[in-house]
Amino acid sequence: MVSESNEPDAAASDGNGADAAQTPGSELAAAEAKAQDNWNNYLRLAAEFDNFRKRAERELDNARKFAVERFAQELLAVGDALEAGISAGAASPGPALLEGAQATLRQLHKAFDKAGIKAIEPVSQPFDPAWHEAMVAQESTEVAPDTVMAVVQKGYSLNGRLLRPARVIVSKAPAGD
Numbered sequence: 001m002v003s004e005s006n007e008p009d010a011a012a013s014d015g016n017g018a019d020a021a022q023t024p025g026s027e028l029a030a031a032e033a034k035a036q037d038n039w040n041n042y043l044r045l046a047a048e049f050d051n052f053r054k055r056a057e058r059e060l061d062n063a064r065k066f067a068v069e070r071f072a073q074e075l076l077a078v079g080d081a082l083e084a085g086i087s088a089g090a091a092s093p094g095p096a097l098l099e100g101a102q103a104t105l106r107q108l109h110k111a112f113d114k115a116g117i118k119a120i121e122p123v124s125q126p127f128d129p130a131w132h133e134a135m136v137a138q139e140s141t142e143v144a145p146d147t148v149m150a151v152v153q154k155g156y157s158l159n160g161r162l163l164r165p166a167r168v169i170v171s172k173a174p175a176g177d
Contacts, residue, residue: 074111081107118164121157122148131155132163138173143171 085100112118122132127146134150143149148168155166 050098050104071111071115075108078104078111090147116159118157120157121151122155122166122168124148125153127168127170131157131162131165132168132170134170135167136169137172138169139174140171141174145171145173147171 023130047132081104085097085104088100089097120131122128124143125148127134127148132148138149140149147170148166149171150169151166152169153167156163
């Protein structure tokens, strides 16, 4: 009995002793390996994030640089038409020059439409300081006060955002009223 009780205790202590002897060393090695893997993963992710940030900055810079590229290509045709019109006008001034200028203006408006640029047409509309710049206030009995009577210079919007306000003549009530 004593030997039986000693054997299980000895086997248990040998097993625990062997496990205890291997466990701290193997646990430490496993923890160090896991720490090294985590460190490598961290470095890899940090490098990937840095590359992503740099790539995003490059793409943003390119978007800023070349945002008007399509519009610029459309305007090249307008420039070509103007040069051709000037050449034709120098050779034979007259109706051909006017027709060339009108064709060029149509090309320009087509380029504006493709780029989302719209002319502001404020005549007979109430004056809006967000979209119009009053150049002159003119007395009028025919038009309601604070109404746009005429456009001095067209205004333009780009995709619903003001690009340049329309310069306008605004009506005001006659001085006697």
